[in-house]
Amino acid sequence: MKFTSLLASSLLFLLAVFVACGPSNSNHYLNNRIELEAIALMMDHDLEVLEDEITKLGEFTTGLFDNKEEVLSKADKNKYVIKGVGANAGILVDTSLSSLYIPEIDQDKQAVDELIYLTNPLDSLFKSIVEKHKVVSQVYFNSSTQLNRLFPPYDVYNMLEPDLDLTTFNFYYEADEKNNPSRGLVWVDEIYIDPVGRGWMISLLNPVYHYDNLKMVLAFDITVNDIFESYIEKSNKELIVVDATGTVVAGKSKAIEVLSLPPLKNYTYKQTITSDSFRMEDFNLFKSKNIEVRKTASNIILAGERESVLNSEGEKIIVISEKLERLNWYILELVL
Structure with missing residues (x-):
């Protein structure tokens, strides 16, 4: 089983139809919210499948x-x-x-x-x-x-x-x-x-x-790598995944850049985070030198807000979030 299951594929198809049929301007934010919810639902569904598998393995053992x-x-x-x-x-x-x-x-x-x-x-x-x-x-x-x-x-x-x-x-x-x-x-x-x-x-x-x-x-x-390739890389949205400590687990290059994180190696965050030279503190939103990034992290992770505004170089960027049910993680989309 890959992370993209039959249920996940169906959700993405229905989402694509909804986005294609809806008015592009009035539904822009709603479309982003629905897609983010769909990605979170896909991840949770596939994690549940793994839970069932390891439960059966435990019973056999x-x-x-x-x-x-x-x-x-x-x-x-x-x-x-x-x-x-x-x-x-x-x-x-x-x-x-x-x-x-x-x-x-x-x-x-x-x-x-x-x-x-x-x-x-x-x-x-x-x-x-x-x-x-x-x-x-x-x-x-x-x-x-x-x-x-x-x-x-x-x-x-x-x-x-x-x-x-x-x-x-x-x-x-x-x-x-x-x-x-x-x-x-x-x-x-x-x-x-x-x-x-x-x-x-x-x-x-x-x-x-x-x-x-x-x-x-x-x-x-x-x-x-599996998480990045199965969810983040396949989306055309600027997504990142962070854990409850504010450490970025995976993310798109542009989103990483906007969040003022260190330069990427070979232009992919996947390769940066799997490197032995990776330092967690360098990729922690709470430890960012940018006060706006720290505020956004606090709003979402500490205050539990599903939407926050990030002021970046005079531009207001909407950050929307969905929390995963099984992991203490947040999927964030930067609406650029």
């Missing part, structure tokens, strides 16, 4: 624990050959399997081996999810026993330090008992750098419990 003895009795214990801190993790990997990472920290080796055998059936599901949902760049779990299983496979040895504590990363602890007492799904909606080199992303987390014990946290990763 719980079933493995429920039928532990039977699953282990049939397990292929030679499926993975562990070398150092990894398995199926070098340059020559089996692309139908996940990579395993087992850090060099204190752990129950027997429990780790058992979890590897028990969760071997997840490989085919991980692979099918990545193939079905093109926006999902990787599927994985991190366990309380310090095991990471991730698809597509990657070079563990060169991408990760050998002694990482998996439970100290936000894609684990934000879904743990302390931070997620309801035990529901969690969106990590503040962008972060992926440790295995796939750029800036967000994650959808699903904690898996068995007999009241947190066994692991399942995760889908979605890159900023």
Whole structure:
């Protein structure tokens, strides 16, 4: 599944008809508002599809624990050959399997081996999810026993330090008992750098419990590139997406320029934000040197206004916004 689903395509078609038939002058603002609402609705719908998918994956995983003895009795214990801190993790990997990472920290080796055998059936599901949902760049779990299983496979040895504590990363602890007492799904909606080199992303987390014990946290990763290409780049509007802290997640070049953000690399914000040299504070509206940009950010994010006026070099620019239901993000359109 791509972000642009059947529902999304239908919404865009109806919107196009509405815009084409309506008087261009009197309906200009209304057209912009409706299109922005449609984009937000599309994003929320497709995020809901991913929530349903990871929920089903969690139910399957719980079933493995429920039928532990039977699953282990049939397990292929030679499926993975562990070398150092990894398995199926070098340059020559089996692309139908996940990579395993087992850090060099204190752990129950027997429990780790058992979890590897028990969760071997997840490989085919991980692979099918990545193939079905093109926006999902990787599927994985991190366990309380310090095991990471991730698809597509990657070079563990060169991408990760050998002694990482998996439970100290936000894609684990934000879904743990302390931070997620309801035990529901969690969106990590503040962008972060992926440790295995796939750029800036967000994650959808699903904690898996068995007999009241947190066994692991399942995760889908979605890159900023996917968000940019699926929504922002396809629109002819000057759009940007910002999170609740005011940091720009993705946006069009002209909109970025109007908001007095740093110059773009290679003329695309997508390439700027996926660069390792990206600094979040440089792309935070609240920290802009332009007081008008800071006022607009405050009006929309802090005051909850759906429309704000930005005075830019003597020109009044209308900024309209829609908040996403599932992510604490705002889609902004600069009506130039």
